[in-house]
Amino acid sequence: MLRQKVVRRPLCNENLEFGVINPTYAGKKNKYVYAGVAAQLPRMRGVTKLDVSRLTADGGDCTVASRLYGPGWYGGEACFVPREADNPAAEEDDGFLVTYVHNEESEESWFVVMNAKSPTLDIVARVRLPGRVPYGFHGLFVRETAVNHEIFLPESSSNQLEPII
Numbered sequence: 001m002l003r004q005k006v007v008r009r010p011l012c013n014e015n016l017e018f019g020v021i022n023p024t025y026a027g028k029k030n031k032y033v034y035a036g037v038a039a040q041l042p043r044m045r046g047v048t049k050l051d052v053s054r055l056t057a058d059g060g061d062c063t064v065a066s067r068l069y070g071p072g073w074y075g076g077e078a079c080f081v082p083r084e085a086d087n088p089a090a091e092e093d094d095g096f097l098v099t100y101v102h103n104e105e106s107e108e109s110w111f112v113v114m115n116a117k118s119p120t121l122d123i124v125a126r127v128r129l130p131g132r133v134p135y136g137f138h139g140l141f142v143r144e145t146a147v148n149h150e151i152f153l154p155e156s157s158s159n160q161l162e163p164i165i
Contacts, residue, residue: 009059011050017041018077022092024085032093034078034116037066042135043074047097047114047121067114067121075101076135080116093117096124100133109133 016035031053036044046068054062069075078099084090097114109132113125 009055009057011052011055011059012048012061012063014038014048014063016048016050017044020078020080022080022082022095024082024090025092030092032116034080034097036075036077037068039074042076044076044078044099044135045069045074047075047078047099049093049116049121065119065121067123069101072103072105073101074104074135075099075112078114091117097121100129100135102132102135107132 011033015038017038019033019035021030021033031051033050033052035048035050037046037048039045046066048063048067049065050062051064052062054060054064076099078097080095081098082090082095084094093116095116097116099112099114100109101112102109109129111127111129111133112123114121115124
């Protein structure tokens with residue numbers, strides 16, 4: 001029987017939570033992990049990009065990009081959205097990180113899109129939201145093509161949900 005050893009090593013100097021990868025790399029060897037920089041849970045004060053290929057036997061800091069949201073701003077878990085999910089030649093970090101951020105003093109909430117390849121995780125789009133969005137807990141981005149492929153109600157259905165009881 002082949003036996004392997006599991007070793008625990010720090011990936012960076014920050015307290016990180018809710019790590020995500022490019023979903024097209026699920027089940028494959030990947031290089032990049034994106035994680036929330038923890039404040040008081042469930043709030044994240046930023047997001048960081050780790051290059052796990054930089055990990056040494058002693059651990060070390062694998063951080064290659066980071067974005068802090070700024071004083072009073074907090075977000076939830078970020079989701080990775082591939083730029084070209086159907087392109088097998090696309091680079092692993094070619095995509096976007098999306099999340100909601102909220103300012104606890106001004107009560108503003110924004111949907112934020114960051115460039116995952118950028119060394120500072122540049123914000124490439126943001127939309128001010130009309131109301132408060134909770135920080136959230138374990139999100140998932142689903143492409144429109146995937147949603148359209150699913151069948152949620154029989155075609156003969158009137159699209160009206162009927163009470164179970």
